[in-house]
Every structure is written in C-alpha cells, then in structure tokens.
Amino acid sequence: MVDRNASNEIVDALDAVLNCPRDVIELAVMTVAAGGHLLLEDIPGVGKTTLARAMAKVMAGTVHRVQFTPDMLPSDLTGVSIYDRRSENFVFRPGPLFANIVIADEVNRANPKTQSAMLEAMAERQVSADGETHVLPDPFFVVATQNPIELEGTFPLPEAQLDRFMTCTSIGYPQEQAEVRTIAGTGQDDPLESLRQICSLDDMVRLRGQASQVHVSEDVARYIVAIVNATRVDGEIRFGASPRAALALAAMARAHALMRNRDFVIADDVRTLVVPVLAHRLVLVNAHGDGGDERRRDILDEVVNDIPVPRITERLHAMSASDGSTKLRTAETSDALT
Structure with a gap:
C-alpha cells in the first residue's frame, strides 16, 4: 500500500x-x-x-x-477503425493515446x-x-x-x-x-x-x-480566489486565469502539502506553485516571445506580494492531532507564514 x-x-x-x-x-x-x-x-x-x-x-x-x-x-493519436474481413465489421485500433x-x-x-x-x-x-x-x-x-x-x-x-x-x-x-x-x-x-x-x-x-483529501480551509480558498481574480483585473493581461486554473492551483497545493507530510494546505503551498500553475495560462495585452513569458512571471510575483497571507486557525492545526505530530506541523505552518 x-x-x-x-x-x-x-x-x-x-x-x-x-x-x-x-x-x-x-x-x-x-x-x-x-x-x-x-x-x-x-x-x-x-x-x-x-x-x-x-x-x-x-x-x-x-x-x-x-x-x-x-x-x-489526429487519427495518428486517437486511432482508427479498420475493416475486418473475417468478422465483416469495422474494428477500432487504439492509437498511442491509449x-x-x-x-x-x-x-x-x-x-x-x-x-x-x-x-x-x-x-x-x-x-x-x-x-x-x-x-x-x-x-x-x-x-x-x-x-x-x-x-x-x-x-x-x-x-x-x-x-x-x-x-x-x-x-x-x-x-x-x-x-x-x-x-x-x-x-x-x-x-x-x-x-x-x-x-x-x-x-x-x-x-x-x-x-485530493488534503484539507483546504475557507481562508486558504479565499486566498487562491484572490490571486486568480487579481489576474483578471490586471491592465496588462487580456485574459486572466480561468476557474479551471483556480482548481488546478488548489489541487497542486494539496499535492505539495502531502509531499510535506501535512494533511492541510497552508498559504506557502499556494505561493510556491502560483507561477508554474498560472503563468502559461495568462494572455498578455502585449506579448513578445520570451519577454512575454518573463513578464507573466513578474506580474504573478507582484500579485502574490500584494495579497495578504491568511492566518491559519487553531482548528486547522487540531485536525492533525490524530497522528501525534500536531506540534511539528504547527511549527512548520508558523515558519511558513512568518
């Protein structure tokens, strides 16, 4: 297991x-x-x-x-139906996507x-x-x-x-x-x-x-939404992050927390993943090759620095008490938010 x-x-x-x-x-x-x-x-x-x-x-x-x-x-990826003379029917041959x-x-x-x-x-x-x-x-x-x-x-x-x-x-x-x-x-x-x-x-x-079972508190969820919304109102961005992008950021934050042996997400999980999750989705008003890529990353860095980090409640720490590591996880959370 x-x-x-x-x-x-x-x-x-x-x-x-x-x-x-x-x-x-x-x-x-x-x-x-x-x-x-x-x-x-x-x-x-x-x-x-x-x-x-x-x-x-x-x-x-x-x-x-x-x-x-x-x-x-496209059929080179998805596959094609080929006529089988023995069965006198078309048989689907899967492509490499399978x-x-x-x-x-x-x-x-x-x-x-x-x-x-x-x-x-x-x-x-x-x-x-x-x-x-x-x-x-x-x-x-x-x-x-x-x-x-x-x-x-x-x-x-x-x-x-x-x-x-x-x-x-x-x-x-x-x-x-x-x-x-x-x-x-x-x-x-x-x-x-x-x-x-x-x-x-x-x-x-x-x-x-x-x-997928790692807990995301309402405060952290609001933090994610605030970051995504900031990309939608920025004057340099024509199309900001989609709702799918917000869900992706939450999913990646959960995976990041799991890798750090936590069963709840903190703001630091989100901050770490903003650029790799959101940058490639943004469409700038004026984008020019690599310069556009660099500017997208800079905008996201500015967004993250401008949005206040949410506080983690004591109730969230208590959720990890069952395995006896609450003190360790509380310390990790405090360090991440200072």
Whole structure:
C-alpha cells in the first residue's frame, strides 16, 4: 500500500540519476499526484525527454512515446477503425493515446488540427473516433515537451490546450559541474537503466486519492480566489486565469502539502506553485516571445506580494492531532507564514 512518502521516494529516485533541478522533479511528481498533465517548455537538448522517460520508468503501467511532426494526423493519436474481413465489421485500433503515461515529444511541432485532437483526451480522459467514444486508461498522464515557439518548424499551442496542462516549467541549462559529469560519463551505461519501478497503477490511483483529501480551509480558498481574480483585473493581461486554473492551483497545493507530510494546505503551498500553475495560462495585452513569458512571471510575483497571507486557525492545526505530530506541523505552518 502506498504511503504519504511515496511521492518523495519517486523524487529521490529521479534526482539520483537526472541532471536537472530537484524542484522541477518535485513539480512533475506533484502534477501526477494532483491528477494533471505537465508541459516542459525549453530549448532542445536540456533533458526534457529524459525526464519524461525517467518518470515513466518509475511508475507502472503502459507507456507510449509520440514524436510530433507537422504531417501528423489526429487519427495518428486517437486511432482508427479498420475493416475486418473475417468478422465483416469495422474494428477500432487504439492509437498511442491509449496508455497510462503518454510522452508527447515536441508537441508544438504538430499542426493545430492535430494538437486539438489532444484536448478531449486531456480534459475528459476519453477520445471520440468514427462517432464512438472510447475511455482512456486510468490513471492517464500526459507529459509533453515543446521547444520555444520562435524556432522554425513549430506551431504555438492554442490557449485552450495550454489551459489543459496543470503545470508548465522549464529545466534550463545544467550547472557546470553537472554538465562536466555528464560529458565525462558519455559512453557508459544509460543512467536510466538503474531506475526501478516504485509505484503500481493502484498505488498511483491511491496517491491521487490521498492528495485530493488534503484539507483546504475557507481562508486558504479565499486566498487562491484572490490571486486568480487579481489576474483578471490586471491592465496588462487580456485574459486572466480561468476557474479551471483556480482548481488546478488548489489541487497542486494539496499535492505539495502531502509531499510535506501535512494533511492541510497552508498559504506557502499556494505561493510556491502560483507561477508554474498560472503563468502559461495568462494572455498578455502585449506579448513578445520570451519577454512575454518573463513578464507573466513578474506580474504573478507582484500579485502574490500584494495579497495578504491568511492566518491559519487553531482548528486547522487540531485536525492533525490524530497522528501525534500536531506540534511539528504547527511549527512548520508558523515558519511558513512568518
């Protein structure tokens, strides 16, 4: 049976073999626990696909990797019905979306029509083909990678699809010493070969259920709504965060609290995740490539700094008394809010 430390065990295993920041790994694992999808946005060659492959290896279930290209058709993802001469009927052949973990590599190289084919799968966990609806496996998790939109041969992801990604982050260039170790180790065995499976499918479903049960007080809920509302009235933002974004922020805050061995959310959980959950969803009045991305992050930082942090009531602390760790958790909460 999976315990509260399962997510930390996954993070430790990935951190031991990957040359990417630990906070990126934590964000990826929390996104799985929150039941969302992850978008890794960065330049080529920094390890986006490697991180996706490593996550797939430590989690059980079927894994399909899709290399997106400009000539890909929607049916290449969802599947097609093929006529079976023996049965004299059309038989549906599932596409690569029918897997527990789908690695959508360079998703912004596909044309908009193919990109839109993923919307139903990501939002509803089902696909429609030839007039029939087919349910996708549970759990279903998409980890997509994309290159910056200004590079040749890429198509900007539509806002509707960006909103389906619960979180978005970038890995960035590795630290100098980490890059030296990578180059010196070239030619040796693949580091991912040492990874072992940590969670079964039932474990992942149970972990997702545990995260969904983490308590969000009314004060913290109001804090989340205040942050989201601030993006809707900002003069630099054409379209602010949607209600789906508010739910995603709450879900990720729950997963963050669970990873910190708490069964309630504090404001610090929310503050930590505002940028990776909300930044990619905002549409600026004037956005210009990377400058727009940076400005979105700056606006969110300003929003978080301007909104008062809610107080955590004694009743909330008492909810954790059953396991005897109330003092520890109260101390953690006090430190986070000072």
